[in-house]
Amino acid sequence: MRYKISANVIKRLPRYLRRLTLMERQGVERTSSGDLGERMGLTASQIRQDFNCFGGFGQQGYGYRVCDLKNGISSVLGLERTLTAVVIGAGNLGRALMANFNFAECGFELIAAFDTDPRLVGTELHGTKILDAAALEEYLSSHRVDAAVLTLPKRHAREAALTACRWGVRGIWNFTGIDIDADLGDTVVENVHLSDSLLTMGYYLRGANKEDT
Amino acid sequence: MRYKISANVIKRLPRYLRRLTLMERQGVERTSSGDLGERMGLTASQIRQDFNCFGGFGQQGYGYRVCDLKNGISSVLGLERTLTAVVIGAGNLGRALMANFNFAECGFELIAAFDTDPRLVGTELHGTKILDAAALEEYLSSHRVDAAVLTLPKRHAREAALTACRWGVRGIWNFTGIDIDADLGDTVVENVHLSDSLLTMGYYLRGANKEDT
């Protein structure tokens, strides 16, 4: 992290990783900025610029070994170090993430989930225990938790974020739909606003239809 | 849609809408680019530039009426016209969306869901019937469906997208984690890559920790 890398570049890294994983699975061993650019709809220039933020993963005259490039990007994203996460709110969405989302692939280990519903407390889903939300603070005080996944009702979101933050949680993956812009210090908040995504799609959809008429 | 509005601007619109809805609820009737900028962490200039892509919603010397501004942005996003959507894949994630996500607020009506699981077929969730996936094409041929929500397993994603597209669905809200870059013509694809979001957060998290040591 010599210079500050622009957020645009960072946001492209997961996409590179995804594409390279796919290529590796397809048996592609070697690529070039031109080839990769064509596959991903980016210019060769941009790809080389992006990679060179991290020192470059290629070889002049040859290109990039898919495997090395993938490892390089994984390493930039820090995937060799696993962080811990807990789910706060084991409703439909929380359980959907517990059951379907591959935390490990993103460098996280899901170590617990919390909910207030007595029917859920004590059960286990996909290897993760659901604990009583009342025991959250005690849990946070006795375990190192790097990130909290907020999948609880909106109205409790702020409070949960502050609590987590107070007990040393440094990352908040926020699915509640509200913007958490409280004074969380240097805690990293990643807001997942599904409605933004659908609204944006709607804009283009309606625009496209308009042109038809 | 005189000139092409940049995607950056469009992506900010839902956030404006969200904030204005909040302000309205808090009883704020009037705002200015300066005030709104402070609340949202944007410059007053950018806010005025953004709004003026659509002709401006304000009044010199006064500012903006929260209600008018909100309506203006709603209208730009086309929220007065409701589009129809179906969920394809009623697993955890599909059901989480059916139960918790406010489609109406985004200008969509969820008119059906599809799944292959016989235990689910015929049931109803939050007012939406879950139908047999085998009947999907027939349904699409006899109903106007504007958008398909893909919440089925990765391996069926491409096929489902192509089917939907073939029957006139113009928008794909894709939760499957693969990139749908097939030849879908002018169909709008909105990929929701949750892993991108978590990977990005992980990058900053690990970076932040590094600085500590």
Next chain:
DNA sequence: TAGATTGTTAATCGATTAACAATC
């Protein structure tokens, strides 16, 4: 009217693209 704040034009900044020398 005077003050405020927009709408809009001009200046700056950053990100993307193009070009090319280095080198495998």
Next chain:
DNA sequence: TAGATTGTTAATCGATTAACAATC
């Protein structure tokens, strides 16, 4: 060596910010 393709510097393009005249 000759060909290819990177790493990197320079040029271009677009987005953000600043400035200011218009006007409520």
